Amino acid sequence: MELLGGIFAVAGSVFLLLAALGLIRMPDLFDRMQAGTKATTLGTMLFLIGLALAEPSWAGKSALLILFVLFSNPLSSHALARAAHYAGVTLGAKAACDELAGECDDEAGEVTA
Amino acid sequence: MASLLFDIAAFIMLISLVLAMVRLLIGPTPADRAVALDAMTIIALSLIGWISLRSGRVIYLDVAMVYGLISFVGVVALARYVERGL
Numbered sequence: 001m002e003l004l005g006g007i008f009a010v011a012g013s014v015f016l017l018l019a020a021l022g023l024i025r026m027p028d029l030f031d032r033m034q035a036g037t038k039a040t041t042l043g044t045m046l047f048l049i050g051l052a053l054a055e056p057s058w059a060g061k062s063a064l065l066i067l068f069v070l071f072s073n074p075l076s077s078h079a080l081a082r083a084a085h086y087a088g089v090t091l092g093a094k095a096a097c098d099e100l101a102g103e104c105d106d107e108a109g110e111v112t113a
Numbered sequence: 114m115a116s117l118l119f120d121i122a123a124f125i126m127l128i129s130l131v132l133a134m135v136r137l138l139i140g141p142t143p144a145d146r147a148v149a150l151d152a153m154t155i156i157a158l159s160l161i162g163w164i165s166l167r168s169g170r171v172i173y174l175d176v177a178m179v180y181g182l183i184s185f186v187g188v189v190a191l192a193r194y195v196e197r198g199l
Contacts, residue, residue, distance in 0.1 A: 006118025009163075013122035013129070016156050020129035023136040023152055029144055032136070036152040047122065047159045051166055054115060058165075061174045065162075068181055069155070076151060076188040083196035084144035 005053030012046030015039050028092030029084055037077040044069050123163045130156050147191040154184035 022035025045066050052062035085100055097104040130153060137149035158177050165173030 002115035006115040009119050009122040013125035016159065017125050017129040019152060020132035023133055023149055029142065033148050036148050040152050040155040044155055044159050048162060051162050054166060058171055058174065061171065065174060065178055068178060072185040073155065076185050079189050079192040080144060080147055083192040087195050089142060089144055
């Protein structure tokens with residue numbers, strides 16, 4: 001059981017490392033935000049599951065932490081992305097269209113910004 | 114064996130903390146720095162969990178929760194600042 005927890009912890013830390021690499025390598029702000037939020041959420045959840053498996057009496061508190069990370073991390077990232085968009089940060093050169101600004105032609109682009 | 118695996122995980126998390134700090138230092142806009150700071154606080158939350166396992170004290174998990182709460186409020190405040198100034 002403890003060995004399984006250690007394997008979960010190493011997997012979570014590898015996801016955290018990939019998130020940090022994405023923070024450095026991605027071309028524009030919103031790509032960086034995607035790498036830095038989703039991968040860190042998954043990595044932290046995997047590490048805390050490993051912690052709960054290694055110490056089963058701490059499972060309640062670990063579950064509470066997992067729920068907290070799962071709820072708060074996408075929320076703060078969403079607020080930050082919206083603020084950056086309205087502050088004038090533009091998409092990278094490879095992005096197709098800006099949906100929040102109403103530049104898209106398909107039916108998904110009918111959002112009124 | 115399991116303790117060694119947790120130590121390896123903590124070492125990898127330290128490396129990723131340093132990599133995120135590079136983005137915090139070179140990020141061109143304030144929003145870049147805010148994203149890097151968000152990722153760094155989440156990584157540090159996992160590291161506090163490792164500290165609680167190594168020291169055998171469950172109280173550090175409460176510390177991790179309060180730290181995550183403060184970082185969430187801090188990132189939302191930074192988002193307000195990026196959007197319309199103080």
